[in-house]
Amino acid sequence: MKITLNGEPHEVEENSTIAALLHGLNIPLAKVAVERNLAIVPRSTFEAVMLEDGDRLEIVRFIGGG
Amino acid sequence: MTEELVSIKDQPLVIAGREFASRLIIGTGKYKDYAQNAAALAASGAQMVTVAMRRVNVMNPDEPMLVDFIDPKKTVYLPNTAGCFTGEDAVRTLRLAREAGGWSLVKLEVLSDPKHLYPDMEETLRAAKMLIDDGFDVMVYCSDDPVFAKKLEDLGCVAIMPLGAPIGSGLGLQNKVNIRLIVEQTSVPVIVDAGVGTASDATEAMELGCDGVLMNTAIAEADDPVRMARAMKHAVIAGREAYLAGRMAKKRYADPSSPLAGLI
Numbered sequence: 001m002k003i004t005l006n007g008e009p010h011e012v013e014e015n016s017t018i019a020a021l022l023h024g025l026n027i028p029l030a031k032v033a034v035e036r037n038l039a040i041v042p043r044s045t046f047e048a049v050m051l052e053d054g055d056r057l058e059i060v061r062f063i064g065g066g
Numbered sequence: 067m068t069e070e071l072v073s074i075k076d077q078p079l080v081i082a083g084r085e086f087a088s089r090l091i092i093g094t095g096k097y098k099d100y101a102q103n104a105a106a107l108a109a110s111g112a113q114m115v116t117v118a119m120r121r122v123n124v125m126n127p128d129e130p131m132l133v134d135f136i137d138p139k140k141t142v143y144l145p146n147t148a149g150c151f152t153g154e155d156a157v158r159t160l161r162l163a164r165e166a167g168g169w170s171l172v173k174l175e176v177l178s179d180p181k182h183l184y185p186d187m188e189e190t191l192r193a194a195k196m197l198i199d200d201g202f203d204v205m206v207y208c209s210d211d212p213v214f215a216k217k218l219e220d221l222g223c224v225a226i227m228p229l230g231a232p233i234g235s236g237l238g239l240q241n242k243v244n245i246r247l248i249v250e251q252t253s254v255p256v257i258v259d260a261g262v263g264t265a266s267d268a269t270e271a272m273e274l275g276c277d278g279v280l281m282n283t284a285i286a287e288a289d290d291p292v293r294m295a296r297a298m299k300h301a302v303i304a305g306r307e308a309y310l311a312g313r314m315a316k317k318r319y320a321d322p323s324s325p326l327a328g329l330i
Contacts, residue, residue, distance in 0.1 A: 065118025
């Protein structure tokens with residue numbers, strides 16, 4: 001199925017969790033925050049939240065800034 | 067030296083109940099790399115750094131992470147809203163920051179025209195209210211207008227952070243009269259944010275009675291950022307001490323330091 005990941009189209013397998021997606025992308029779970037369809041996904045629920053077709057995900061982290 | 071002379075101590079800077087021994091806050095942008103940034107932080111003695119939230123590069127998840135160089139457990143991260151132009155954008159960004167780090171202390175900046183990066187004060191006020199209602203402790207970047215500064219304080223912002231000069235300009239304090247007016251009227255910390263170019267600018271802000279100084283480019287774009295970070299540490303301490311000491315009165319004519327009585 002198709003989701004939008006950080007503004008770009010992205011293909012994921014059916015029945016994927018957020019944790020599975022992050023693992024597959026080699027993104028460290030502890031260092032990012034995830035927003036799904038404009039709602040915060042608490043880190044404690046990454047293993048439980050299932051992705052759905054058409055989801056819009058934002059995965060962000062801290063970078064240098066003023 | 068007598069006990070009295072060595073025991074003069076300053077109060078810590080207190081922002082929303084958190085105590086800071088250092089009155090210098092530094093940014094983490096524009097450095098050559100995060101290692102240089104971390105070295106400058108150590109030299110500056112700062113206990114708080116501003117940070118931004120941005121998308122993970124999905125194509126390159128192995129790129130360096132700020133948290134691997136500056137430990138958020140040892141240094142307070144102050145997430146900013148750089149790049150946000152509305153209250154809704156700011157709330158969305160800082161909710162993500164709160165989830166990423168668990169902090170409620172944030173820096174609100176709602177900018178306008180990229181040419182001067184002046185804060186959009188109408189939108190800043192609206193965003194500050196939205197964030198405070200959402201449970202954030204808001205340190206707010208603002209213009210040096212005492213009227214807007216008062217409105218932000220009345221809303222419940224935990225620190226008022228007027229600009230000294232446009233962001234990244236290094237021009238030094240352009241309106242000392244306004245900064246001083248804001249210091250006098252404000253009961254939460256006042257921190258000059260933006261405009262510092264060199265050590266004397268930071269000292270000047272502290273001599274005016276500001277509670278702290280926030281800077282990024284002055285350190286990051288110095289030829290030797292680590293050395294400038296150390297200079298800023300001393301500059302902030304010097305200005306604070308001079309403010310607490312109370313400067314001598316200015317006079318129009320000379321006044322000899324050596325007594326005239328007993329001249330041969």
